[in-house]
Amino acid sequence: MSETDTHAREPRADKVATVAEITTKLNEARAVFVTEYRGMSVPDMADVRNALRPTDAQHVIYKNTLTKIALGNTDVTGLDQHLTGPTALTFVYGDVAGAAKALRDASKTQPLLVIKGGVLGDAELSADDVKALADLPSRDVLLANFAGALQAPLVKTAGLLQALPRNFAYGLNALIEKQAA
Structure with missing residues (x-):
């Protein structure tokens, strides 16, 4: 085995840092929602982030493979199935119902934003569960x-x-x- 083969197998430092960041956010969040943003523009995504800010929630885009690796470092289950296609994660640190409501309202004004599901504590949530949470x-x-x-x-x-x-x-x-x- 050559030295380049060994070096090629080591993960890049930026990816390791991203996995650590996702792991920290998953452990600290009260809830995590998964959305699909296929076709949305940058200003549209900024509108979604701004709508979530008052509820103490962050809407972030990570690579699905890095998110899956981070999920393996936590006790969070039920998100893997939603990590297909262009997905964004909403980490909720404050008002969970308020964040669900903000996401639901944003998906009404931005039809390209699709709520896929999420987790609340140990409970897995379907898209309908997140929308029901928004009605609280x-x-x-x-x-x-x-x-x-x-x-x-x-x-x-x-x-x-x-x-x-x-x-x-x-x-x-x-x-x-x-x-x-």
């Missing part, structure tokens, strides 16, 4: 609804506790007025 209210709305549900019984109890002395005072006042008359 945002985290802030869910928290507000929860807070309202907790607050309602407390407000009712406080009203009942205030009514007892108030009604007693009205009754006492009516008795005093009746006695005076």
Whole structure:
């Protein structure tokens, strides 16, 4: 075996760095969505990235082979089947439902953007699952609804506790007025 054969088998440093970057993102993300972007222009992709930014999500294009190698370095399963053709990965670090909604809305304005599926924690998601996730209210709305549900019984109890002395005072006042008359 010649020295050039040995050297040719070593992975290039830039590819090793890319695999490490993908591995880190896969491990840190709360969810990962896979989309196909065949035929989209650079400004169209920039629009998608800008739509995802408020949800703390990144829309990145990597080579499928490097992504598959990175997947082998993680516990993430279920993405391999979607890695065919020109694919982009959306790494979600914040609001998962908000990111799914942003992707769904972007796919409506950019018909060339096709949602293929993804993973949320350990759960595999189909394209329909991602779209169903997009229909969920945002985290802030869910928290507000929860807070309202907790607050309602407390407000009712406080009203009942205030009514007892108030009604007693009205009754006492009516008795005093009746006695005076």
